[in-house]
Amino acid sequence: MSATQCSATRELLGILKPFWAVLALSIFLGVVGGISITALLTAINRVLNAEGGMTQGMMLAFAAICALALLSAILSNIGTNYVGQKIIAHLRESLGGRVLCAPIEQLERYRTHRLIPVLTHDIDTVSDLAFGLPQLVISLTITLGCLAYLATLSPSMFLVTAAAVVLGSVVQYIARGYGISGFEAAREQEDLLQKHFRSMAEGAKELRIHRPRRQRLYSRQLRETVERICRLQVRSVNIFLTANTIGSLLFFIVIAVALAMQGWWANGDRSVLSGFVMTLLFMKGPLESVLSLLPLLSRNRIALRRIAELNEQFSNPEPYLLLNEELPIPTVEPLRTLELRDVRYTYPAVGDNPPFVMGPLNLKIEAGEMLFIVGENGGGKTTLIKLLLGLYAPHGGEVLVNGKVVEASSRDDYRQLFTTIFADFFLFEELMDGQRDIPAEAARYLERLEIGHKVGVADGAFTTTDLSTGQRKRLALVHAWLDQRPILVFDEWAADQDPTFRRIFYTELLPDLKRQGKTLIVISHDDRYFDVADQLVRMEQGQLIREQALA
Numbered sequence: 001m002s003a004t005q006c007s008a009t010r011e012l013l014g015i016l017k018p019f020w021a022v023l024a025l026s027i028f029l030g031v032v033g034g035i036s037i038t039a040l041l042t043a044i045n046r047v048l049n050a051e052g053g054m055t056q057g058m059m060l061a062f063a064a065i066c067a068l069a070l071l072s073a074i075l076s077n078i079g080t081n082y083v084g085q086k087i088i089a090h091l092r093e094s095l096g097g098r099v100l101c102a103p104i105e106q107l108e109r110y111r112t113h114r115l116i117p118v119l120t121h122d123i124d125t126v127s128d129l130a131f132g133l134p135q136l137v138i139s140l141t142i143t144l145g146c147l148a149y150l151a152t153l154s155p156s157m158f159l160v161t162a163a164a165v166v167l168g169s170v171v172q173y174i175a176r177g178y179g180i181s182g183f184e185a186a187r188e189q190e191d192l193l194q195k196h197f198r199s200m201a202e203g204a205k206e207l208r209i210h211r212p213r214r215q216r217l218y219s220r221q222l223r224e225t226v227e228r229i230c231r232l233q234v235r236s237v238n239i240f241l242t243a244n245t246i247g248s249l250l251f252f253i254v255i256a257v258a259l260a261m262q263g264w265w266a267n268g269d270r271s272v273l274s275g276f277v278m279t280l281l282f283m284k285g286p287l288e289s290v291l292s293l294l295p296l297l298s299r300n301r302i303a304l305r306r307i308a309e310l311n312e313q314f315s316n317p318e319p320y321l322l323l324n325e326e327l328p329i330p331t332v333e334p335l336r337t338l339e340l341r342d343v344r345y346t347y348p349a350v351g352d353n354p355p356f357v358m359g360p361l362n363l364k365i366e367a368g369e370m371l372f373i374v375g376e377n378g379g380g381k382t383t384l385i386k387l388l389l390g391l392y393a394p395h396g397g398e399v400l401v402n403g404k405v406v407e408a409s410s411r412d413d414y415r416q417l418f419t420t421i422f423a424d425f426f427l428f429e430e431l432m433d434g435q436r437d438i439p440a441e442a443a444r445y446l447e448r449l450e451i452g453h454k455v456g457v458a459d460g461a462f463t464t465t466d467l468s469t470g471q472r473k474r475l476a477l478v479h480a481w482l483d484q485r486p487i488l489v490f491d492e493w494a495a496d497q498d499p500t501f502r503r504i505f506y507t508e509l510l511p512d513l514k515r516q517g518k519t520l521i522v523i524s525h526d527d528r529y530f531d532v533a534d535q536l537v538r539m540e541q542g543q544l545i546r547e548q549a550l551a
């Protein structure tokens with residue numbers, strides 16, 4: 001078994017493990033359903049050839065088998081439907097949890113356009129198989145049951161039929177090899193398609209004013225990818241359909257052989273001959289149904305491999321990340337100091353670029369202090385705050401809070417000291433639980449930031465986030481303030497503000513927050529206001545240069 005098959009099989013077994021009892025029962029009931037239907041067929045054949053037609057006993061047996069076939073098929077469907085829905089829920093929850101707990105560096109490396117198709121497309125494919133499973137089990141059982149019945153009717157003709165089934169299966173196997181490579185190539189293209197969709201949605205404005213780029217995205221990227229996927233799917237499905245049709249034809253060849261050679265194997269017994277032909281014709285439907293599910297099996301294998309890959313990528317979740325709301329929130333002792341001691345961090349080389357090396361970084365911040373981090377683009381300011389925030393674990397050195405080293409086990413608690421507005425911030429509409437009404441002071445902030453007339457709070461969420469970029473940042477500031485954390489981090493917050501608000505931010509809001517006892521870490525390019533800071537550090541090519549204390 002190849003590594004690919006191994007990972008898909010392991011993933012499938014892992015996914016099915018919690019539901020094995022229900023699944024085993026459903027499969028068992030599916031087998032019972034298949035056997036019952038085969039028994040019905042043999043009963044029909046017997047009645048057709050019985051002297052005097054159907055006796056009362058036969059009628060009762062017929063009704064009982066009908067009831068058994070019906071009941072077992074319904075229960076088998078209910079069981080697999082349950083398992084199918086549970087699998088979807090389980091995969092969504094477990095993959096969602098993995099993404100939430102993955103180290104930030106891994107998430108930054110695993111691009112969104114690759115993540116979303118796994119969480120949507122691949123999970124749906126796996127669940128499709130779960131829904132197709134009872135059909136597969138029942139059809140397979142009927143096929144095997146019919147073959148067994150054929151063997152009792154005529155061992156010699158059974159061998160001819162079995163040879164035809166083997167030949168059909170070999171054709172299917174070869175077709176599957178070709179078909180699956182097409183499905184795999186199509187799945188690769190799905191990631192690319194997702195990337196184009198993201199460009200279309202997120203770059204809508206840029207595309208509207210740049211005709212050549214828009215045309216290129218539509219005709220050379222989007223259309224080409226869509227058509228490539230279409231071609232690959234058509235080709236793969238055609239291969240499967242052709243193989244199925246060859247399989248169907250084999251049935252009629254076997255029937256023709258049976259009719260031509262009836263003298264040899266049936267000794268002119270017409271009841272054996274009619275039973276044989278009827279069973280073969282009956283078996284054709286279930287066998288075709290099994291074969292038609294083969295493309296789904298192939299797609300399923302690819303989807304499982306993608307899920308296994310994602311699981312593997314995020315197999316080292318950050319330890320001690322709490323997702324369970326019921327666990328108690330640890331009490332954090334009041335902040336006194338925050339320190340980086342000989343901290344090092346290296347981004348791996350990208351292409352021909354050398355790795356970007358940060359550090360050793362040494363920095364100490366006292367509670368209630370205002371630290372400004374300045375420096376040219378690409379100097380390492382954002383990386384420095386990611387290290388300070390505990391988003392990146394240092395590759396060397398230590399982060400200390402109140403003189404104690406922040407270990408992996410305490411890193412998540414440590415992060416709860418901070419509220420951050422990143423340059424590429426995400427604005428959540430909902431407030432946290434228990435904040436159903438904005439406290440009076442926050443309303444004052446909304447007014448002061450001149451968005452009080454635009455935004456209110458209803459049902460625990462801001463009434464709107466449809467604001468200008470600068471206004472959204474102001475709203476994020478209110479959000480951050482509502483968090484009531486001791487340290488606030490601003491990554492170029494003022495960059496989108498007009499000069500008046502920029503002045504208000506540096507000369508009124510920051511001093512106000514400082515007066516409230518907040519510790520403030522501010523990335524800034526606004527050299528006019530550097531004198532507001534208590535401490536100023538410059539980041540240059542990954543090195544921290546301490547400027548003189550200002551205040």
Ligand SMILES: Nc1ncnc2c1ncn2[C@@H]1O[C@H](COP(=O)(O)OP(=O)(O)OP(=O)(O)O)[C@@H](O)[C@H]1O
Nearest residue numbers: 108347348350356376377378379380381382383384
């Ligand atoms: N995910 C990453 N992988 C590899 N290198 C990275 C990654 N993120 C940042 N870098 C590199 O690290 C360096 C510092 O980046 P950082 O974002 O910390 O700079 P910055 O000072 O905040 O810049 P700016 O002022 O433009 O926001 C950059 O030169 C960049 O090339």
